[in-house]
Amino acid sequence: AQSVAQPEDQVKVAEGNPLTVKCTYSVSGNPYLFWYVQYPNRGLQFLLKYITGDNLVKGSYGFEAEFNKSQTSFHLKKPSALVSDSALYFCAVSRPGPVNRDDKIIFGKGTRLHILP
């Protein structure tokens, strides 16, 4: 069965400092990995994805994530945090399949990111 773990409920970082939000996953075969962000009263917004290829994936708003197959991790990073990055972040995993196969996304519980001014 597929699963995603986000070990930190909250992460606090001072503005301008680098940030990391941790994610580990469990899936048989090669995973598709995603990060989504959720702002208050708004829907989930897609940040980035890893499908194949380069282990470092760049996404929206200056975020990037590093796929580490040996550690089954997909940590989200940003070199310099902004106060506007404060939100709820979800890591997610899916397993690719042929058409009409189950390809639902399994989400982690989320990590609330607080960027302190």
Added chain:
Amino acid sequence: DTGVSQNPRHKITKRGQNVTFRCDPISEHNRLYWYRQTLGQGPEFLTYFQNEAQLEKSRLLSDRFSAERPKGSFSTLEIQRTEQGDSAMYLCASSLDGRLSYNEQFFGPGTRLTVL
């Protein structure tokens, strides 16, 4: 706006009543998903459609829940005899099929259900 839309955005109902939510996906997307999100949790998969065919239903989807996508465009999610435990945000997402879009799902703003 050509994103995923959901109506209503908020629904307050009394226990035992029936409610229906609507989702309009991105027009060219043939896959449509329903998720439920409770406070402090990530979204949990409920069901999904490929065009008008409902291909999977989660164990979370009890007999009181039914979803339809009659013409392969918009979808409805109905909850009969609502219970307080049904209070949650119901999210809809759409995507092209997995071969073309690598499962990138676009989410609507959600319908927040409160059962009193």
